[in-house]
Amino acid sequence: MNSIMGNKHPSKKVLVPYILTGYGHFIIAQAIALYLKKKKPDWDVRLFELASEFKDQALERFYKQAWRYILQMPTIAAQAVFGVEEALPALSSFVNGRLIHSAMLKAMGFLAGYKPDLIMSTHWGCTHIFNQARKKVEYEVPLWYVYTELAGGYQLMNCGADKYFVMSDEAGKAMQGEGIAAEKMERINLVVRPQFADQIISKESARRDLGLPVDDFILLFSVGGEGIGPTFGFINAFIKTVKQGRILVATGRNEKLFDELQIKFKDKRVMPLGFREDIERLMAASDVMAGKCGASYSMEAVIMRRPFIVTSIGAPSERPNMKYIVENGFGWYASTPAHFTKLLATFMTDKTLYQDALNNLDKISRINGAETIAADIVQYFKR
Numbered sequence: 001m002n003s004i005m006g007n008k009h010p011s012k013k014v015l016v017p018y019i020l021t022g023y024g025h026f027i028i029a030q031a032i033a034l035y036l037k038k039k040k041p042d043w044d045v046r047l048f049e050l051a052s053e054f055k056d057q058a059l060e061r062f063y064k065q066a067w068r069y070i071l072q073m074p075t076i077a078a079q080a081v082f083g084v085e086e087a088l089p090a091l092s093s094f095v096n097g098r099l100i101h102s103a104m105l106k107a108m109g110f111l112a113g114y115k116p117d118l119i120m121s122t123h124w125g126c127t128h129i130f131n132q133a134r135k136k137v138e139y140e141v142p143l144w145y146v147y148t149e150l151a152g153g154y155q156l157m158n159c160g161a162d163k164y165f166v167m168s169d170e171a172g173k174a175m176q177g178e179g180i181a182a183e184k185m186e187r188i189n190l191v192v193r194p195q196f197a198d199q200i201i202s203k204e205s206a207r208r209d210l211g212l213p214v215d216d217f218i219l220l221f222s223v224g225g226e227g228i229g230p231t232f233g234f235i236n237a238f239i240k241t242v243k244q245g246r247i248l249v250a251t252g253r254n255e256k257l258f259d260e261l262q263i264k265f266k267d268k269r270v271m272p273l274g275f276r277e278d279i280e281r282l283m284a285a286s287d288v289m290a291g292k293c294g295a296s297y298s299m300e301a302v303i304m305r306r307p308f309i310v311t312s313i314g315a316p317s318e319r320p321n322m323k324y325i326v327e328n329g330f331g332w333y334a335s336t337p338a339h340f341t342k343l344l345a346t347f348m349t350d351k352t353l354y355q356d357a358l359n360n361l362d363k364i365s366r367i368n369g370a371e372t373i374a375a376d377i378v379q380y381f382k383r
Contacts, residue, residue: 012040012381015116017048017126019059023224023252024296028148029122031193031370039378046116050126054106059125100129107133111141118377121145124159131160142380146191146373147171149295152320153178167191167299167369168324186376188369190299195280197303197368206284217245217347220286220306222297224252229292229312231257232264233337239267241344248273248282250291280304288347288354290340293321302364307331307357309343329360 014036018029026049033045051059107129119141121127127145134141145161147153153174164185166172172185207214219238223229231249238247249272251258261272276282280300283289289301290309298321301308308331310322325331334340347354 011042011044012117013044013046013115014377015046015048015114015119017050017119017121017123017130019050019123019125020052021123024148024294025122027193027296028146028191028370029120031191031368032120032122032146032373034194035368035371035374036377039374046114050103050123050129054103054110056103056106058100059103100125100132103129104132104136108137111137111139115139116141118142118380119144120373120377121161122148124157127159127161128156144373144377146188146369147175148191149317150190150298150321150324152317154317155179165369165373170320170324174320188372189365189367190303191369191373192296192300192303193280194368194370196283196300197366197371200304200366201281201284203284203287206281209281210285212246212285215244217242218248218286218288219245219344220248220250220282220289220291221311222250222252222289222291223254223257223312224292224294224297224314229314231261234290234311234340235261235265235270237337237341238344239265239269241341242269242348245269246271248286250276250279250282293318293325295321298325301325302330302361303366303368305358305361307354307361309334309340311335311340330357 016029016033018025020026029047033047036043036045050056111130111133119130121130121144124145127143131143134143142163143161144163144165145159146165147157147167149171150168151170151174153171155178157175158178158180162184164175164180165188166175166185167188167190169187172187175185176182204214207218212218221231221234223231235247235249238245246269249261249270251261251272251274253275255274258272258274261270265272273282283300283304283306286306288309289306290311291297292312292314293308293310294314295318298308308325310325310331310333312335313319313322322333326333332343334343
């Protein structure tokens, strides 16, 4: 039997696998890897996009292409797809097991060749695959998993990890409901990229850098990494309601949407923005954030202390993120342009609602959960 437990060499190999569905799993994987390399620069910390690295078409179709398809579905249809998981979890697990079989065989070969000392997964699919692979080749490698949503859960999250990280009490309760023992879980703070927690840009500096008016009301509107979701009606609502302000529209990787916005909106208050690496600068410049409530965008809003207006839920798995934002008083759910208009009008005339959200956000720790995970990994090898 192969084992890593007798390895006394100070340098370690830590594999950080993810699947690029949207951008959230990669963001969290990248954050963990950055903190780990900062603590242990001599370690081999390897970010690993499973579908691309394995050149596996089944993973591409099931995890990546299917996710994009679900994001484009009407809400009712998307809920029906996720309803299969809730009503027939055994069927969903069976389908998942069949689809990942080829990837599991590739993972077996990868483990034999690369021999990681620890696997820190940010996607439940990766965790399932490496859990099966390590059992098949009898390779005793610790397998950890961070649940990337803020709340909620479903059976496939019980993915065979030795340790689970959760970012809220709500997520922990949901995972226990799926059969994961409490002693296997660790509650951590929100996980964001280091630039969101370590070096916060001031609003004034961000606006100067972006050429934005210092005194205007600025709203950042995002439809996620894939740039999919209702947009035009909310932009029109902003133009109608806010006379002195700008709406920055982050279109992600959706170049078609970016082009359409440039053609449709000539008003200087509307600023379409394509995919950017400095999204934290846009957030710092804003007074309020709005749009789709993907987990990473939601967590970044909280850490940046920006009230969040959730306007769309990209997939039913994001609904718990919306509830987390609303129930903790960090923002509001306005699923229609009419409701969005009322909220904006309130901000223009009465600051109480906005200030209450700021007060609630100030209670959240800015300690980065990614740094906690990295510290736990380092500590593991000191035992």
